[in-house]
Amino acid sequence: MQFQLTDELIEQVELFIEQENDKELKKFLDEFHYADIAEILDELNLEQAMYVIKLLDSETTSDILMELDEDNREKVLKNLSAKEIAEEVEELDTDDAADIIAELSESRQKDVIAQIIDDEHRAEITELLAYDEDTAGGLMAKELVKVYETWTVAGCMRRIRGQAKEVTRVHSIYVVNKEEKLIGRLSLKDLIVAKSDQKISEIVKVNVDYVNVNEKVEEVGRIMAKYDLEAIPVIQSDDNKILLGRITIDDIVDVLKEEAEKDYQMAAGITGDVEADDSILELTRARLPWLFLGLLGGIGAFLIMEGFEGLFTGEAVVLFFFTPLIAAMAGNVGVQSSAIIVQGLANDDVRGSVNSRLIKEMLLAALNGTILAIFLFLFVWAVKGEMLVAFAISVSLVAVIVIAGLIGTFVPLFLNKRGIDPAIATGPFITTSNDILGILLYFLIAKSILGI
Amino acid sequence: MQFQLTDELIEQVELFIEQENDKELKKFLDEFHYADIAEILDELNLEQAMYVIKLLDSETTSDILMELDEDNREKVLKNLSAKEIAEEVEELDTDDAADIIAELSESRQKDVIAQIIDDEHRAEITELLAYDEDTAGGLMAKELVKVYETWTVAGCMRRIRGQAKEVTRVHSIYVVNKEEKLIGRLSLKDLIVAKSDQKISEIVKVNVDYVNVNEKVEEVGRIMAKYDLEAIPVIQSDDNKILLGRITIDDIVDVLKEEAEKDYQMAAGITGDVEADDSILELTRARLPWLFLGLLGGIGAFLIMEGFEGLFTGEAVVLFFFTPLIAAMAGNVGVQSSAIIVQGLANDDVRGSVNSRLIKEMLLAALNGTILAIFLFLFVWAVKGEMLVAFAISVSLVAVIVIAGLIGTFVPLFLNKRGIDPAIATGPFITTSNDILGILLYFLIAKSILGI
Known part of the structure; x- marks a missing residue:
């Protein structure tokens, strides 16, 4: 089941493109994970990559975009209209959406944001764009499952069914009071194990780790690695503790890898994020x-x-x-x-x-x-x-x-x-x-x- | 809420130990996460550290043990009897338990294993000890939530309530057939969203990533980072696909960090895992x-x-x-x-x-x-x-x-x-x-x- 990027595989894709055999190409690529398709696209020339992107649906291509090499993504984005980018962005979680938009020039950013149809998504992305990319705010996503302390377990389960559809992974359920202040957390497991007429305030775990929205990402990574956290809520300030978003461990894995690579390159006398395959x-x-x-x-x-x-x-x-x-x-x-x-x-x-x-x-x-x-x-x-x-x-x-x-x-x-x-x-x-x-x-x- | 290891804090702990003020010391330490207590113990001398370990209950000390500096852990383990180590190990997940035992001499390993009361736990740890520590087998835990494809959603929920109590985090529910062959996976979310009379085989996601038990840990890390996985099931062989265990992302974070540090040290002309605080x-x-x-x-x-x-x-x-x-x-x-x-x-x-x-x-x-x-x-x-x-x-x-x-x-x-x-x-x-x-x-x- 392991994916291997071979010359034969790339030649096969190039052949389908040349023949404009859309049906077979789509069937062929559907077998692969989006991260693998991104690796394939990284090996194609821009024209070929654009062909594939126009062919696949935006649910897949938005994920592929996130996984492309930065240089290649830049080129692809240049070849997409503001409306097309908005369509991709619409499919992404807010954190990834903001990352993509942040890579555009300022005037294009405005054009793309204006084309986002979902009002809430647009507002959330705009909020995220305001944070420095080296801080917790620049890394967090707005998608999270949030319940109020006054709810019952049964009511909670009902509403979570609605919220959870929009959240790829439910790590923790965050409990807030009516002022949106973070009170504690729950796991889905806790909820399943609890009796359905219990109040959330009875079963909430009040000892919850969190980070300030202005915390440096290195520090967020250190905290999550130290305490073995898979997600951490982000709050507006230590005073009001208003829940703003959450950071998941997969983003931190990327941060840790990048940090380590940067330090390693620096020690070797190389600046900038270069790879063996760069020009x-x-x-x-x-x-x-x-x-x-x-x-x-x-x-x-x-x-x-x-x-x-x-x-x-x-x-x-x-x-x-x-x-x-x-x-x-x-x-x-x-x-x-x-x-x-x-x-x-x-x-x-x-x-x-x-x-x-x-x-x-x-x-x-x-x-x-x-x-x-x-x-x-x-x-x-x-x-x-x-x-x-x-x-x-x-x-x-x-x-x-x-x-x-x-x-x-x-x-x-x-x-x-x-x-x-x-x-x-x-x-x-x-x-x-x-x-x-x-x-x-x-x-x-x-x-x-x-x-x- | 951020923990800061200060000289005052350590002096406070040392004072409590000197005064043998167990009640206040326990109350004081109860405020901290076990990873923080481990940091405190790393600063104490062995006698003081042993005092704290004997004082706290084994649920906490087992976690603390895992977080201690390797050198300090070795010293602490030397000062514990086989029975005491077995008690600590009893509290740990199988992967951590096996890691602790693997650090002991061969004759002590046998003594400790013989003292583990829970038969299943003992058998699982013994199994894990047989794998090379650089492979998926050496990293995986036996704790996982497993359901059979023939079960219904309702029956599944009932049984998961039992299994989940033993599993710290439910990332995925793994679906197997009656030969224990991995068929696919489910998330808790899928289960909550499904109708209660549906069969598991109807809602299972058959596209599941997995790794072979002999896969190198670096490769496991690469796969999990690439596909943004938070847990991955481990199978016995590509032929029989028998589900053996699972690896979670927090273990991979540690592996990635260690790898990066090793490479960095190697580039700087330093061998072995040394830290600034070593002798x-x-x-x-x-x-x-x-x-x-x-x-x-x-x-x-x-x-x-x-x-x-x-x-x-x-x-x-x-x-x-x-x-x-x-x-x-x-x-x-x-x-x-x-x-x-x-x-x-x-x-x-x-x-x-x-x-x-x-x-x-x-x-x-x-x-x-x-x-x-x-x-x-x-x-x-x-x-x-x-x-x-x-x-x-x-x-x-x-x-x-x-x-x-x-x-x-x-x-x-x-x-x-x-x-x-x-x-x-x-x-x-x-x-x-x-x-x-x-x-x-x-x-x-x-x-x-x-x-x-």
Whole structure:
């Protein structure tokens, strides 16, 4: 039953399109899940993709649209009229509908919204569009099952039958008072197990998790993952607790994946959301700036080494041969320590003062550095036979590792305090600055030890 | 309502423990979610944590156990008798119960299992322990709501009331035939909306996603994320489709998070699952091996440069000052290209042949390399005034970048084909080998261009 995107499959679809064999094409695609059809469309050219979209009914195509690659969706939307987009949007839950519309230009947004027939749907989408996409409000949907605390279980079941038809998945039933304030929650299970003449207020669970509409999505994700929640209600403010919407775990899965991918790419020196299948130009745009930063760092290293050109005589020449080693070690240590801090911050388990972190990293780096330096000392002494040179290089290595570790620890903590994404620190940024600083430190220390 | 782990809070708990004020301590902790209590216990020493665990009832402590840091859980379990662990396990769902037991030594596992009173629970846990923890079987729970296709909606509702009490969350109701073969699914909503005298076989949705018990957890996660599933049934084999258990999305969220963290740490040159709060010794064990690899790489670079010592005269001396630049660029390009491949592989969207990937990366690297080389050429020419040297360095840079890009692309693809986690490639492994190879290539090319 597993879907496999094969070349044969795509060729088959392309053939149906070429032959304009609508009946067979529809029958063929009906076998697949919309997420699979989206994968197929991602492989077709725009004209072919549009052909398929015009062919299938809007219930399916709206779901397909949500699953398309962002670039492809943009192209498809450009080829649809405002009325056609409104028809797609009409089929979607409010959160997905708002996401689609948010991707359009402002003037098109107005055109599309004006074409939405269902008044309530239009009003709800307009409300959602007002929230920042990085907040709970930008992620929530208006669809939820809501009951009043004064209802009975039987009355509740009757009305839920009506509400539930519009809600894809009933995770929780939210209980509100007549001011729409969130009082608690119920599961469908609770309702089924309860007696039909009981009042909702008797069986409601008042211990309900919720998030504020302005809460950052990362924090919403952390809360839902920590408490194993499958849906969380969103309230207007901590004072009035008015129920505005709900966020479901599948949206959070997407957020967590995106976050992780972004951090990973940042650590690798890639910006923007690129994929292996993007064009060379898009990939260049994502990669070249960081490489350029590395180039500048290398030029910095060159200038420092040139400044020490005077050492270029006798035994000290060997110092120059160890600069790649010093630079590499400074870079590695820096990335290690900043990665641990970045991950700790993401999981919200970096507690205690900055100073205690720095002291710990200093001890750790000194320990690691000393072990590595002893090895390096023995190697250089054995190979070059000059103990003082070996000593100078090894002592510098320890110093460079300690400083790199401290910078790697400090920079993400500092960025985080300033409200900047600390993951930036792990990329070529830390490596490059540590490279330069490491080489400078190395020559300064070695020079003073050798007394030249 | 947001929980904040503060020093005051921990001091309060410590004070209650010191005073042996059980009543107040219990009242104080009852306010918190078990995940929060676990966070508090993680900050206490073992003796204090044991005090709290002995105080609270096993319904709460079993959940707390699941949320503790692995190291702390191990210590706590060591301090509990087999009978006490069995009592905790009795309260847990089968999947969590099996996870806890799997962490014990083999002889203790037997002792604990023997002490489980509920026969069915014991049999189910024993079954789950037999599956590999990286497979669907290792992740699934036996708790699920199952109905037979021949039942009526009314009969179904009656029996579900019984089954549902044992299932924390009813995501889907699975429909089986009398051979226990998975036929389809239903939602509680479908059941509520249906007429009470309808047969289940009339309203069952036969298009049900499922996974094989031997499927890898990463693949299960990918499927659930792609199709937005909140639970997926697990079957014994594709032939008999016998329903064995179900996996819920909250377990997958944990898997996805762990995967992402592992990849991220691997890219940063950290092995093992370490956190910022781990001991210096644990962190050293996770970091030092990779640093040592970097040290060996640096020694390799030293040996290469020493081999070219003859160039150390006249204009060519400047070549040595650019080795950190060359090494840094080789490392950065290699990490960038392998990170993109690793991420593509994880998302299952690296299609097409290895050759086409390599050709694309070659073009990309050549483009990036040329842009960077032109800049470097102008810089060296302007600063040093020697066009041929500037030319030699720049041409080498392009070659180094192209080779680094190819290696970065090839290695993860190769590892993946061999069934090895490609994420290994992104760490210091790629950087170090690219450093050495880059420097070697650089001197070889520069030497031949300069004709020295």
